[in-house]
Amino acid sequence: MADNSGFVVAAYAVTAICLAGYWRFLRRREKNFRQRSPRR
Amino acid sequence: MTYARRAWIVLWKDAVTERRAKATLNALLFFSLLLLFVFQFTLGADRERLVAALPGLLWLSFVLTGLVGLGRAFLVERENDCWDGLLLAPGDKSAIYLGKVAGNLILMLIVEVILLALFTVFFNVDIGRALPALALILPLGTIGFAAVGTLFAAMTAHVRAREVLFPVLLLPVQVPVLLGAVKATEAALAGESLGAVTPWLQLLVAGDVIYLVAGLLTFDAILES
Amino acid sequence: MSRALGTLALVGLAMGLVLGFLVAPRELTQGNVQRIMYVHVPAILVAYLAFGVVLIASIVYLVRRVDAADRIAHASAEVGLLYTGINIATGAIWGKPTWGTWWTWDARLTSVSIMFLMYLGYLLLREMVEDRERSARFAAVVGIIAALNMPLVHFSVYWWRTLHQPPSILRPGASALPRVFWMVVLVNVVAFALLYAYFVMKRTRVLAYEAEALA
Numbered sequence: 001m002a003d004n005s006g007f008v009v010a011a012y013a014v015t016a017i018c019l020a021g022y023w024r025f026l027r028r029r030e031k032n033f034r035q036r037s038p039r040r
Numbered sequence: 041m042t043y044a045r046r047a048w049i050v051l052w053k054d055a056v057t058e059r060r061a062k063a064t065l066n067a068l069l070f071f072s073l074l075l076l077f078v079f080q081f082t083l084g085a086d087r088e089r090l091v092a093a094l095p096g097l098l099w100l101s102f103v104l105t106g107l108v109g110l111g112r113a114f115l116v117e118r119e120n121d122c123w124d125g126l127l128l129a130p131g132d133k134s135a136i137y138l139g140k141v142a143g144n145l146i147l148m149l150i151v152e153v154i155l156l157a158l159f160t161v162f163f164n165v166d167i168g169r170a171l172p173a174l175a176l177i178l179p180l181g182t183i184g185f186a187a188v189g190t191l192f193a194a195m196t197a198h199v200r201a202r203e204v205l206f207p208v209l210l211l212p213v214q215v216p217v218l219l220g221a222v223k224a225t226e227a228a229l230a231g232e233s234l235g236a237v238t239p240w241l242q243l244l245v246a247g248d249v250i251y252l253v254a255g256l257l258t259f260d261a262i263l264e265s
Numbered sequence: 266m267s268r269a270l271g272t273l274a275l276v277g278l279a280m281g282l283v284l285g286f287l288v289a290p291r292e293l294t295q296g297n298v299q300r301i302m303y304v305h306v307p308a309i310l311v312a313y314l315a316f317g318v319v320l321i322a323s324i325v326y327l328v329r330r331v332d333a334a335d336r337i338a339h340a341s342a343e344v345g346l347l348y349t350g351i352n353i354a355t356g357a358i359w360g361k362p363t364w365g366t367w368w369t370w371d372a373r374l375t376s377v378s379i380m381f382l383m384y385l386g387y388l389l390l391r392e393m394v395e396d397r398e399r400s401a402r403f404a405a406v407v408g409i410i411a412a413l414n415m416p417l418v419h420f421s422v423y424w425w426r427t428l429h430q431p432p433s434i435l436r437p438g439a440s441a442l443p444r445v446f447w448m449v450v451l452v453n454v455v456a457f458a459l460l461y462a463y464f465v466m467k468r469t470r471v472l473a474y475e476a477e478a479l480a
Contacts, residue, residue: 200393219421250414
């Protein structure tokens with residue numbers, strides 16, 4: 001039976017990229033705001 | 041003024057406007073006739089295949105026509121500055137919703153019946169045996185469409201990209217009703233027993249009830265502004 | 266608070282990774298590919314949770330007009346959509362070696378895709394309605410209808426097709442999978458849920474800032 005490890009790696013990579021991507025989106029928005037009005 | 045009377049007045053107003061102008065009904069009938077031709081050209085080489093796909097094509101036509109028709113459901117009010125009149129109407133605004141849904145339902149049913157007749161003529165299909173079942177399936181399937189469609193039409197009437205947003209919102213929500221209607225129609229046209237059709241009919245009824253109740257409860261919130 | 270949540274989530278995810286690869290045994294019939302389930306299943310479960318939160322927040326907003334409820338609904342829908350996307354993508358990647366095809370119109374896949382499209386429309390609506398208060402109201406209505414629609418979608422599509430494995434969680438009966446599988450899935454569900462909470466907290470904060478800036 002084929003190992004198919006490539007698929008496993010791909011799946012976990014896609015998951016990681018999506019989650020990291022959203023995290024970076026949040027970070028960017030938060031930084032953007034902090035720059036414009038330094039408050040907290 | 042009672043709730044029912046208010047709903048009736050909205051329905052009556054739309055019916056009279058439509059009868060005088062005849063714009064929407066005629067346009068929808070023409071549009072659905074064109075769809076029929078398009079289906080014939082794109083799928084018609086093999087008659088067997090077309091007849092097999094008939095339930096799907098039928099409901100596809102109903103949905104596409106409905107999208108065009110419902111998308112304009114509140115356009116009349118918008119164009120003639122009657123929107124504020126709607127907003128200022130006293131009492132429960134859901135009566136307006138009911139009237140609108142009834143009006144849209146009737147409009148769609150008229151188009152559907154005529155389209156069904158045209159389908160049988162153009163594609164030479166015999167639906168005689170299935171008529172009683174279809175008489176039940178068509179309204180049940182259309183009520184769900186009209187209920188959510190009217191709600192979303194009221195919402196998107198304000199939006200710039202109305203033509204895009206309305207189908208985008210409505211179609212995914214419509215899938216269960218569409219599935220149920222197509223499957224039920226398939227069973228009916230194949231001459232299957234009522235037993236085969238019943239689970240789908242139950243799904244349709246459940247959907248219709250859920251959508252109507254949701255619409256009645258939330259329409260007020262949409263009209264506020 | 267949110268930093269603690271975030272760290273906890275990361276710890277959870279790391280644990281899930283370790284468990285999924287080092288502790289859980291290689292599955293007999295599917296081989297290594299089965300390990301994809303350890304992210305595929307938690308993603309959709311937490312997505313359901315997220316959309317449930319959207320439903321509640323939408324109702325709260327319509328009844329009480331609390332801005333925080335609107336922000337929570339917005340954030341929760343975004344994360345829910347993200348997780349649903351992950352579920353669909355990992356499902357397709359799992360499907361190719363297992364079923365031989367990237368896509369099939371079976372009950373579960375179809376159902377989840379419809380859910381994806383509904384909430385994508387939800388976010389699109391929010392984008393396109395300019396007035397903030399109206400956008401919140403309309404989104405709340407769509408959020409409620411989308412959630413109410415899910416059982417209908419589930420049943421209609423399930424009756425229409427059944428190729429997928431019978432839903433092992435949402436259906437009564439004995440589970441065909443070994444206990445260790447469920448343990449890893451559980452760990453990842455908790456991790457994904459913590460991450461969801463973290464994301465929602467940060468997102469609502471960003472939304473609040475943006476609202477203040479425009480006020």
